[in-house]
Amino acid sequence: GAVVSQHPSRVICKSGTSVKIECRSLDFQATTMFWYRQFPKKSLMLMATSNEGSKATYEQGVEKDKFLINHASLTLSTLTVTSAHPEDSSFYICSARAGLDNQPQHFGDGTRLSIL
Amino acid sequence: LAKTTQPISMDSYEGQEVNITCSHNNIATNDYITWYQQFPSQGPRFIIQGYKTKVTNEVASLFIPADRKSSTLSLPRVSLSDTAVYYCLVGSTISGNTPLVFGKGTRLSVIA
Numbered sequence: 334g335a336v337v338s339q340h341p342s343r344v345i346c347k348s349g350t351s352v353k354i355e356c357r358s359l360d361f362q363a364t365t366m367f368w369y370r371q372f373p374k375k376s377l378m379l380m381a382t383s384n385e386g387s388k389a390t391y392e393q394g395v396e397k398d399k400f401l402i403n404h405a406s407l408t409l410s411t412l413t414v415t416s417a418h419p420e421d422s423s424f425y426i427c428s429a430r431a432g433l434d435n436q437p438q439h440f441g442d443g444t445r446l447s448i449l
Numbered sequence: 450l451a452k453t454t455q456p457i458s459m460d461s462y463e464g465q466e467v468n469i470t471c472s473h474n475n476i477a478t479n480d481y482i483t484w485y486q487q488f489p490s491q492g493p494r495f496i497i498q499g500y501k502t503k504v505t506n507e508v509a510s511l512f513i514p515a516d517r518k519s520s521t522l523s524l525p526r527v528s529l530s531d532t533a534v535y536y537c538l539v540g541s542t543i544s545g546n547t548p549l550v551f552g553k554g555t556r557l558s559v560i561a
Binding site: 369426 | 481483485490491492493494495498536546548549550551552553554
């Protein structure tokens with residue numbers, strides 16, 4: 334089945350650091366990838382839709398200058414949390430769907446970001 | 450995007466069949482119904498997807514009535530390892546760039 338790989342799985346860093354998270358579709362091409370954020374015991378919240386070769390579409394309330402998204406190829410999207418602060422600590426999850434009709438979204442295993 | 454409503458939590462004993470029902474009254478013609486399972490500190494895992502009537506795979510069945518305003522995920526003979534949060538989502542899969550929007554999910558606790 335379709336596999337989405339996310340790296341790193343866990344990051345602990347100091348406040349002010351920028352952190353990059355990679356999301357790869359391993360066995361299919363994804364023209365579109367999605368980034369979600371999840372707080373403890375809460376549901377996933379969509380942050381942005383990442384389109385290959387074009388600018389990402391951000392959900393209301395998500396700062397595009399804070400969360401930089403790059404989708405350079407059909408198998409790779411990156412999320413960079415710039416100048417991270419403790420309130421950015423969360424579980425970040427990416428997903429992708431093959432560009433075929435009726436195919437489900439597949440999710441990575443998430444990145445636990447902890448800002449000290 | 451269609452909004453879904455499902456029970457916040459459910460408890461079940463091992464070996465029992467568990468049915469989780471989801472309401473999606475505003476489902477559109479192009480929308481599919483998809484269920485995911487999520488364990489703590491992991492991404493959601495695809496369980497099953499359907500459009501109408503019944504779909505069955507090796508882990509679950511999905512029942513969808515004719516009006517498609519609800520759906521029921523059926524897990525046969527649950528085990529302790531099925532303890533997780535289950536999400537029902539509705540969305541169009543014709544357009545590949547339409548994201549899935551998550552509701553609160555159902556927290557299933559399986560008891561020995």
